[in-house]
Amino acid sequence: MEGLKFVLGFVLLALASSFASASDPSPLQDFCVAINETDGVFVNGKFCKDPAQVTENDFFFPGLNMPRDTSSPVGSKVTPVNVAQIAGLNTLGISFARIDYAPYGGLNPPHTHPRASEILVVVEGTLYVGFVTSNLANGDNRLITKVLNPGDVFVFPIGLIHFQFNVGKTNAVAFASLSSQNPGVITIANAVFGADPPIKSDVLAKAFQVDKKTVDYLQKQFWTDNN
Numbered sequence: 001m002e003g004l005k006f007v008l009g010f011v012l013l014a015l016a017s018s019f020a021s022a023s024d025p026s027p028l029q030d031f032c033v034a035i036n037e038t039d040g041v042f043v044n045g046k047f048c049k050d051p052a053q054v055t056e057n058d059f060f061f062p063g064l065n066m067p068r069d070t071s072s073p074v075g076s077k078v079t080p081v082n083v084a085q086i087a088g089l090n091t092l093g094i095s096f097a098r099i100d101y102a103p104y105g106g107l108n109p110p111h112t113h114p115r116a117s118e119i120l121v122v123v124e125g126t127l128y129v130g131f132v133t134s135n136l137a138n139g140d141n142r143l144i145t146k147v148l149n150p151g152d153v154f155v156f157p158i159g160l161i162h163f164q165f166n167v168g169k170t171n172a173v174a175f176a177s178l179s180s181q182n183p184g185v186i187t188i189a190n191a192v193f194g195a196d197p198p199i200k201s202d203v204l205a206k207a208f209q210v211d212k213k214t215v216d217y218l219q220k221q222f223w224t225d226n227n
Contacts, residue, residue, distance in 0.1 A: 024093035024115075024180050033058040034083055034090035045181070046083065046090045059088035067171070068100040075106035075166070083181040095183055097176045101125065101166035108164040109187055116183030117158040118176050122148045125172025129154050131162035148174075161188060194222030 024045075033054050034046035049058070061081050068077035082095035089095060095116070099108055110132075120129065130145030147167065148154055156162040158179070166172040192204065193215075201215040208215070 024091070026093070027091040031059075031088055032091040034087040046087075048090070049087070054088075059086060061086050064096075064098045064175075067173075068098070070100050070102035070106055070171070074109050075102035076100060076108045076164075078108065082178075082183065089181045092181055093179060095178045095181055097178070099164065099174045099176060101127065101164065101172040101174075103166060103168065103170050103172075106166040106172065109189060110161050110163045111185050111187040112159055112161050113156075113178060113180070113183040113185055114159055116178040116180035118156040118162070118178050118183075119153060120148075120156065120164070120174050120176045121153045122150050122172065122174045124150060125166055125170055126168035127172055127174060128165045128167045129163065131156050131160045133160065189218075190222055193218040196223075198223065 029051075031051070031054070032045070032048040033051075035049045037047040064079065064081070068079055070077050077100045079098040079100075080095065081097060083089045099120075100106075101108070127148045128145065129148055130143055133142040133144065136142060146152075146154055164174065192199065198219050201212045201219065204210075204215045204219075205212045
């Protein structure tokens with residue numbers, strides 16, 4: 001019986017450990033302000049500045065109140081605030097973003113954050129948002145959507161494809177918090193059709209069940225946009 005309790009306890013500890021490691025590493029000091037180290041050594045995160053040399057500007061980013069230009073092909077602009085913008089975010093496991101959407105269809109295209117969940121709050125306009133689940137027991141990928149108005153909050157689970165689309169007649173603005181200092185982003189269309197070097201058109205034609213001319217056209221469009 002004691003042996004069984006030990007085994008059960010070990011399993012629970014292993015599971016707890018696996019869950020705990022599913023986010024950025026916990027800090028072992030007050031802060032670890034990032035510096036750009038180029039000596040060829042790689043770490044999971046960034047090297048730390050000498051705490052005696054840290055200033056208030058290492059924890060500061062201005063101007064998120066300012067509207068952004070949404071004249072891109074998709075009609076949106078994401079302004080990230082991660083460890084690349086605020087060095088003091090290093091090891092803290094959080095980041096932030098402002099997203100501006102043009103009227104009549106501004107889109108933050110389907111994308112994923114491989115290292116973070118996201119919580120979004122709308123402060124202006126009306127957004128149609130959603131995410132797609134991984135394969136369910138029946139093999140389906142379920143789409144979960146909601147129309148959001150100012151003050152509404154929505155959560156996108158880690159790693160799942162999600163999007164936001166402006167369905168209103170005015171500009172829209174949302175702010176997002178993410179559970180990683182460096183969440184990463186994979187915009188699906190850009191990654192598939194704009195990869196460098198390109199994915200073979202035979203592969204994409206079969207995957208999307210279209211002809212190679214369509215794939216060649218899309219690769220040309222996204223290759224131009226990405227390069």
